[in-house]
Amino acid sequence: MASRPEYAITNRRQGEQPLRSDLQRPGGPANLADILERVLDKGIVIAGDIQINLLDIELLTIKLRLLVASVERAQEMGINWWESDPSLTSKANELEEENRDLRDRLDRLERIAGLPAPEEGEEVIFEETHHEEVVEDSDGEREETVTESRREEVVEAKDAGSRKRSPSSSGRGGSGGGSRKRKKASSG
Amino acid sequence: MAERESTEALRQALDAFGQEFAEGVVADARREALERATSILADEMTRSLLDNARAHLPASPPARAKTKRSRPSDGPQELAHYVYGVAWAGEDAVPADTAGVDPDHAPFAVEHEGLVAIASLVPLEEFGEEELHENLNDVAWLEQTARAHETVLDAALASATVVPLRLCTIYRGEEQVREMLEHEAPVFEDALARLQGKTEWGVKLIAQPGALERASSPKENAAQSGELSAGAAYMRGKSRQAEARDEIDRLAEQWADRVHGRMAAHAAEALLNPLQNAEVSGHVGDMLLNGVYLVDDADEDPFRSEVDALSGEFAPLGAAVELTGPWPPYNFVKGSIEAAR
Numbered sequence: 001m002a003s004r005p006e007y008a009i010t011n012r013r014q015g016e017q018p019l020r021s022d023l024q025r026p027g028g029p030a031n032l033a034d035i036l037e038r039v040l041d042k043g044i045v046i047a048g049d050i051q052i053n054l055l056d057i058e059l060l061t062i063k064l065r066l067l068v069a070s071v072e073r074a075q076e077m078g079i080n081w082w083e084s085d086p087s088l089t090s091k092a093n094e095l096e097e098e099n100r101d102l103r104d105r106l107d108r109l110e111r112i113a114g115l116p117a118p119e120e121g122e123e124v125i126f127e128e129t130h131h132e133e134v135v136e137d138s139d140g141e142r143e144e145t146v147t148e149s150r151r152e153e154v155v156e157a158k159d160a161g162s163r164k165r166s167p168s169s170s171g172r173g174g175s176g177g178g179s180r181k182r183k184k185a186s187s188g
Numbered sequence: 189m190a191e192r193e194s195t196e197a198l199r200q201a202l203d204a205f206g207q208e209f210a211e212g213v214v215a216d217a218r219r220e221a222l223e224r225a226t227s228i229l230a231d232e233m234t235r236s237l238l239d240n241a242r243a244h245l246p247a248s249p250p251a252r253a254k255t256k257r258s259r260p261s262d263g264p265q266e267l268a269h270y271v272y273g274v275a276w277a278g279e280d281a282v283p284a285d286t287a288g289v290d291p292d293h294a295p296f297a298v299e300h301e302g303l304v305a306i307a308s309l310v311p312l313e314e315f316g317e318e319e320l321h322e323n324l325n326d327v328a329w330l331e332q333t334a335r336a337h338e339t340v341l342d343a344a345l346a347s348a349t350v351v352p353l354r355l356c357t358i359y360r361g362e363e364q365v366r367e368m369l370e371h372e373a374p375v376f377e378d379a380l381a382r383l384q385g386k387t388e389w390g391v392k393l394i395a396q397p398g399a400l401e402r403a404s405s406p407k408e409n410a411a412q413s414g415e416l417s418a419g420a421a422y423m424r425g426k427s428r429q430a431e432a433r434d435e436i437d438r439l440a441e442q443w444a445d446r447v448h449g450r451m452a453a454h455a456a457e458a459l460l461n462p463l464q465n466a467e468v469s470g471h472v473g474d475m476l477l478n479g480v481y482l483v484d485d486a487d488e489d490p491f492r493s494e495v496d497a498l499s500g501e502f503a504p505l506g507a508a509v510e511l512t513g514p515w516p517p518y519n520f521v522k523g524s525i526e527a528a529r
Contacts, residue, residue, distance in 0.1 A: 030338065030512065031470060032331055032334070032335075032469075034390060034464075034469070035338050036330075036331075037462075037464070038338070038352075038516075038518035039334045039352075040354070042352075042354070042518035043273075043352040043353050043516075043518045043521060044353050045353075045354045046372060048271070048356075048357045048358040048368075049268070050268060050312075050315060050320065050356075050358040050360075
């Protein structure tokens with residue numbers, strides 16, 4: 001199902017649940033997942049004097065999304081980010097690596113304005129978009145502004161038919177979520 | 189001669205004594221060593237049991253916070269301003285009798301030109317840059333702080349429209365909080381105007397294990413497979429399984445759409461959030477929908493009635509519709525600041 005997350009629940013233990021809280025509000029405390037998805041991921045973000053590394057929070061948020069699981073479950077998955085630097089864990093490394101790869105590739109594509117060498121089994125098509133806006137002043141003068149002009153790289157992988165689109169004009173380097181499924185869904 | 193004999197006899201007697209008692213002595217020593225070891229082990233076990241038992245006790249935040257911090261009692265603490273959210277001045281947004289993220293410091297208002305920041309003091313030794321980096325990765329600390337943040341905003345919500353800020357927005361002093369209010373005033377004013385009289389609610393649809401399977405169309409005549417060859421039967425079984433899975437996915441989506449569509453009809457704005465993992469949320473079964481809705485307070489009754497109606501429709505199917513809230517409008521402010529920038 002498209003709307004289901006990839007981190008399908010496989011282990012539904014009903015016994016001890018260390019982080020579990022009761023669901024009902026008001027009255028009882030709210031469930032931790034409900035709170036965390038809000039206070040970490042939502043709400044207005046303003047830079048304070050104490051600089052929280054936003055990457056920290058982002059990594060944390062991504063991990064919480066991937067996990068949103070108990071410590072035990074996380075350990076089963078080989079993730080122990082609460083014990084050590086998040087960037088040292090295997091999962092984070094994987095995501096980072098994937099991120100870096102994508103970024104490198106974007107950089108390369110940007111540098112070489114011409115046709116980049118596609119990887120084996122991949123086909124690269126360029127799609128150009130060009131937006132123009134015509135504004136007419138009160139005194140009748142017309143002003144043309146090109147607000148956006150970019151080319152998009154569409155990589156068509158032969159194997160799974162997956163389609164990745166990365167606008168080379170913006171820095172959408174993937175938020176580290178790194179799931180191919182999501183990228184596939186985001187085209188268009 | 190006789191003397192030598194008696195010496196020999198004495199030695200023999202001593203030997204015999206030694207032999208006779210050596211065993212006993214070793215046994216005694218062993219017993220005593222065992223006892224000592226047992227008692228040491230018992231102490232260690234007691235300590236371990238106590239530690240573990242403590243972890244299972246309901247969390248009492250202040251006590252837990254104290255042990256976490258190990259504050260030096262000498263010397264003044266360096267304090268910073270932690271800001272929870274922003275409201276219109278004069279709406280009495282600062283809750284009384286609510287602890288801040290640091291239990292020792294209650295929330296207060298920082299007012300500036302018609303806006304108030306709901307703030308409280310926090311020690312830099314816990315909320316400083318390096319410390320935050322570590323603490324944010326400490327699940328227990330994170331839970332405690334997130335809950336405290338939410339509790340303050342919850343309380344504020346009772347009497348005011350609040351724009352919630354993300355966890356751990358911290359300023360050096362009151363002056364810096366005022367500057368922030370000054371700079372961001374247009375964003376806050378826009379958001380507050382838009383959110384006035386509206387409340388965030390969450391609605392989830394959770395199917396009991398097996399509910400979707402039961403509700404999807406029943407399997408066709410299994411008898412037919414008897415006539416097929418083993419290979420063909422196997423292939424047919426495989427494709428049936430795949431069909432059944434597709435059918436279940438379709439049904440899950442259908443159910444989620446039905447609930448979301450009808451809730452959204454009573455809301456000013458509606459959004460879908462990623463489904464939660466059962467182990468943190470504590471639900472049993474499959475979460476099919478995690479929707480959030482910004483509802484005009486005037487529409488709260490019809491909104492709630494719709495939740496009840498949907499509950500009634502889904503209960504026989506083995507699925508539950510869960511309502512949470514009221515929440516500070518976390519899910520409906522992000523866009524506003526992005527739009528403003």
